[in-house]
Amino acid sequence: MKKIAKxxxxxxLLVGTSLSAVAVERGGVMTYGRYxxxxxxxxxxxxxxxxxxxxxNLYDTLLLPTDDGKGVQAxxxxxxxxxxxxxxxxxxxxxxxQFSDGSPITPADVAWSLKRAAxxxxxxxxxxxxxxxxxxxxxxxxxxxxxxxxxxxxxxxxTVFNTAILPQKVxxxxxxxxxxxxxxxxxxxxxxxxxxxxxxxxxGSTMKLVRxxxxxxxxxxxKPLPYxxxxxxxxxxxxxxxxxxxxxxEIDGAExxxxxxxxxxxxxxxLNMELFPSTRVQYVTMNARPxxxxxxxxxxxxxxxxxxxYAVNKDAIIAIVTHGVGKPLTSYMSSATPxxxxxxxxxxxxxxxxxSLMKEAGFxxxxxxxxxxxxxxxxxxxxxxxxxxxxxxxxxxLELQQVDNATRTQQYRDxxxxxxxxxxxxxxxDPNEITSYFVYSPTIDALHTGWKNEEADKLFDASxxxxxxxxxxxxxxxxxxxxxxxxxxxxxxxxPYPVALSKxxxxxxxxxxxxxxxxxxxxxx
Amino acid sequence: xxxxxxxxxxxxxxxxxRILQMIPTVVFILVVTFVLVRLLPxxxxxxxxxxxxxxxxxxxxxxxxxxxxxxxxxxxxFVKNVFTGDLGTSIALKLPVTTIIMQRLPVTLMLTLMAxxxxxxxxxxxxxLAALRREQTADAVIRGTFQVGLSMPVFYVGILMLTVxxxxxxxxxxxxxxxxxxxxxxxxxxxxxxxxxxxxxxxxRNLRSSIIGVINAEYVDFARAKGLRPRIIMTxxxxxxxxxxxxxxxxxxxxxxxxxxxxxxxVFAVPGAGRLMIDSIYGRDxxxxxxLTIALAVLVSLTFLATDxxxxxxxPRVAR
Numbered sequence: 001m002k003k004i005a006k007x008x009x010x011x012x013l014l015v016g017t018s019l020s021a022v023a024v025e026r027g028g029v030m031t032y033g034r035y036x037x038x039x040x041x042x043x044x045x046x047x048x049x050x051x052x053x054x055x056x057n058l059y060d061t062l063l064l065p066t067d068d069g070k071g072v073q074a075x076x077x078x079x080x081x082x083x084x085x086x087x088x089x090x091x092x093x094x095x096x097x098q099f100s101d102g103s104p105i106t107p108a109d110v111a112w113s114l115k116r117a118a119x120x121x122x123x124x125x126x127x128x129x130x131x132x133x134x135x136x137x138x139x140x141x142x143x144x145x146x147x148x149x150x151x152x153x154x155x156x157x158x159t160v161f162n163t164a165i166l167p168q169k170v171x172x173x174x175x176x177x178x179x180x181x182x183x184x185x186x187x188x189x190x191x192x193x194x195x196x197x198x199x200x201x202x203x204g205s206t207m208k209l210v211r212x213x214x215x216x217x218x219x220x221x222x223k224p225l226p227y228x229x230x231x232x233x234x235x236x237x238x239x240x241x242x243x244x245x246x247x248x249x250e251i252d253g254a255e256x257x258x259x260x261x262x263x264x265x266x267x268x269x270x271l272n273m274e275l276f277p278s279t280r281v282q283y284v285t286m287n288a289r290p291x292x293x294x295x296x297x298x299x300x301x302x303x304x305x306x307x308x309x310y311a312v313n314k315d316a317i318i319a320i321v322t323h324g325v326g327k328p329l330t331s332y333m334s335s336a337t338p339x340x341x342x343x344x345x346x347x348x349x350x351x352x353x354x355x356s357l358m359k360e361a362g363f364x365x366x367x368x369x370x371x372x373x374x375x376x377x378x379x380x381x382x383x384x385x386x387x388x389x390x391x392x393x394x395x396x397x398l399e400l401q402q403v404d405n406a407t408r409t410q411q412y413r414d415x416x417x418x419x420x421x422x423x424x425x426x427x428x429x430d431p432n433e434i435t436s437y438f439v440y441s442p443t444i445d446a447l448h449t450g451w452k453n454e455e456a457d458k459l460f461d462a463s464x465x466x467x468x469x470x471x472x473x474x475x476x477x478x479x480x481x482x483x484x485x486x487x488x489x490x491x492x493x494x495x496p497y498p499v500a501l502s503k504x505x506x507x508x509x510x511x512x513x514x515x516x517x518x519x520x521x522x523x524x525x
Numbered sequence: 526x527x528x529x530x531x532x533x534x535x536x537x538x539x540x541x542x543r544i545l546q547m548i549p550t551v552v553f554i555l556v557v558t559f560v561l562v563r564l565l566p567x568x569x570x571x572x573x574x575x576x577x578x579x580x581x582x583x584x585x586x587x588x589x590x591x592x593x594x595x596x597x598x599x600x601x602x603f604v605k606n607v608f609t610g611d612l613g614t615s616i617a618l619k620l621p622v623t624t625i626i627m628q629r630l631p632v633t634l635m636l637t638l639m640a641x642x643x644x645x646x647x648x649x650x651x652x653x654l655a656a657l658r659r660e661q662t663a664d665a666v667i668r669g670t671f672q673v674g675l676s677m678p679v680f681y682v683g684i685l686m687l688t689v690x691x692x693x694x695x696x697x698x699x700x701x702x703x704x705x706x707x708x709x710x711x712x713x714x715x716x717x718x719x720x721x722x723x724x725x726x727x728x729x730r731n732l733r734s735s736i737i738g739v740i741n742a743e744y745v746d747f748a749r750a751k752g753l754r755p756r757i758i759m760t761x762x763x764x765x766x767x768x769x770x771x772x773x774x775x776x777x778x779x780x781x782x783x784x785x786x787x788x789x790x791x792v793f794a795v796p797g798a799g800r801l802m803i804d805s806i807y808g809r810d811x812x813x814x815x816x817l818t819i820a821l822a823v824l825v826s827l828t829f830l831a832t833d834x835x836x837x838x839x840x841p842r843v844a845r
Contacts, residue, residue: 204796406567
């Protein structure tokens with residue numbers, strides 16, 4: 001009923017031509033400086049952004065995200081249709097598609113890959129496709145997903161890295177007794193379905209990808225994608241070194257430029273300083289339980305949380321910490337997340353209102369509290385120090401507790417932390433992932449804060465099965481209204497992905513979910 | 526009877542004794558490491574899955590790693606595996622720990638070795654020069670320069686070297702690690718020089734004051750009175766005696782040099798064991814952490830052994 005899309009080729013061509021007026025050039029290897037190396041190249045069993053954000057170059061999915069990261073377009077499937085009752089999805093595979101070893105990509109590979117992704121015992125991403133009950137094939141081109149319930153996010157889920165299509169025969173032939181063992185062997189030399197193939201991987205140093213000669217995509221010159229002969233990732237953990245190497249021409253691009261250097265590189269003129277729109281949000285989480293370790297917790301009072309929100313001058317923090325790169329949040333989810341609502345910054349700075357809320361809550365004189373700060377992380381220390389000064393206006397004495405990440409995670413998961421800083425990026429072009437973690441109490445107690453709102457929980461349950469887009473948008477508008485007013489966080493800012501590229505580089509894209517796409521990148525000769 | 530082989534026998538039994546002493550040291554470190562990594566707050570699954578982990582996933586993964594078993598049981602498995610040469614599988618990298626260590630440790634060894642050699646090349650002649658021209662301009666300049674080297678943090682010296690010799694002059698690559706052996710030596714030169722800078726300052730100061738002490742000793746006066754050539758006096762009498770305390774210092778500082786390598790490897794993007802160590806601490810990658818600590822404990826013990834042997838050769842009284 002909902003969507004019938006055709007001719008993905010046209011869509012790809014359209015995007016391609018809108019990117020550049022100059023004719024593309026083919027060949028060359030693009031070298032890209034990363035802040036950390038990948039860990040494990042299995043789409044289902046990985047658990048880190050260092051893997052997720054490059055996996056799309058190796059493994060293709062049935063559908064692909066659009067460049068703005070909000071919609072879907074054709075990938076390995078050229079047609080897709082959700083049934084009227086929302087209980088099944090029919091997909092048609094593209095003609096003549098092959099894996100990097102030249103073998104055909106069959107409906108059986110697709111069914112096997114999707115079932116593996118949905119298997120509860122596999123990895124931590126299966127919740128994204130938990131609605132899939134069964135996957136069947138019909139003939140040599142058709143795949144049918146049978147769902148347990150209508151799932152409004154199922155098409156978006158088919159663009160996510162964990163639903164990538166792998167060659168069943170090659171994977172199963174890999175040595176090892178269990179799926180996890182086979183994955184370890186397969187992921188060392190994966191057979192790809194995406195634009196590139198892994199050629200070599202020197203752990204902690206360099207990863208070399210070369211073009212997949214069997215990739216289906218066509219460039220704007222009508223010849224097969226990718227334009228590049230290969231991509232080489234260099235692991236350069238030190239920010240200053242990464243930028244030096246880019247400036248000296250030894251690499252063509254560098255990710256995670258520190259905010260403090262963005263303006264400098266923009267005005268330098270020898271590079272393109274890109275700020276790709278992102279779903280990254282920065283916030284402070286507040287434990288909302290009445291008691292923490294047997295002691296009364298003032299943060300459990302919604303008025304106290306509101307007062308603390310009003311007392312934070314977000315513009316000042318954005319200026320200090322992000323050097324003006326960030327924007328104030330207008331909802332707990334980023335403005336790049338589908339169904340985001342809100343057009344004005346949350347809790348604009350108002351110290352008088354903050355003071356009167358504290359008085360109403362019975363904390364006129366303030367109280368002592370603490371925040372966990374990631375030791376050695378300049379951004380977190382900067383934010384915490386600013387909060388300390390701003391909340392002192394309310395008589396709140398904030399103690400900074402510097403800890404390492406694993407220690408913080410432990411206290412967080414045990415629900416015994418008082419406050420902590422955190423950042424989030426979406427993995428799916430849908431508001432359900434962030435909302436499940438931030439709002440919906442059954443997932444992780446609303447960011448382990450113990451906060452719970454019956455109405456929001458019910459709305460989320462309903463929205464997960466609502467296939468009427470208008471009704472679902474209304475549900476999300478209400479969830480955001482509730483959470484933004486009473487929720488257990490101090491929303492601080494959203495930031496883009498700062499990537500610096502040599503002027504030679506064209507067509508490189510990082511979508512709001514963070515995925516780096518080299519498939520349509522090309523270099524001036 | 527007691528005179529036969531008296532030249533080498535004490536040295537031999539001395540070395541044997543020192544090797545036997547290494548065994549309890551390494552075992553002790555093995556136990557301490559095993560316990561300490563588990564006393565750190567957090568567990569591998571939480572560290573790996575991060576903030577989004579749900580309880581079921583954390584429990585499932587910790588169980589698959591055998592971490593749900595009591596610690597004494599885990600320790601028995603660990604000891605059994607170590608004695609069969611199996612250090613386990615990295616939790617984060619999903620590769621055998623021995624494979625990872627064999628990839629990363631030689632890089633750090635090469636870096637440390639180059640740094641130590643560079644430090645000696647810099648320190649020994651300059652210490653002589655400074656000692657012989659004591660309180661003169663040359664002495665002041667040498668000591669002043671090394672004082673600067675000693676007071677600047679390693680990461681700063683590193684960035685400075687990269688900016689000047691890498692990005693600006695383009696004599697060396699701006700960090701990274703090459704493909705061939707020669708290329709790797711080329712890539713490692715600047716990081717080694719960075720490490721050598723502060724290391725040689727320590728050595729130079731120590732050696733300079735020892736030389737000054739030795740030069741005034743009676744046996745040097747005697748050698749001079751015998752009419753020995755100055756070069757012979759310098760190498761056979763002064764250097765040999767002055768080196769004794771510097772060799773001790775050199776051995777002790779190798780451990781510090783490794784600590785410096787952690788920072789240097791990050792700044793210069795060298796894929797060595799230092800960075801691996803930091804990553805495994807943050808990731809609570811117990812098997813890698815344990816394996817790496819054992820490997821390092823053995824290496825440092827071997828360095829101490831080599832230092833002792835060299836010292837015993839310089840000063841045979843040490844071996845008695």
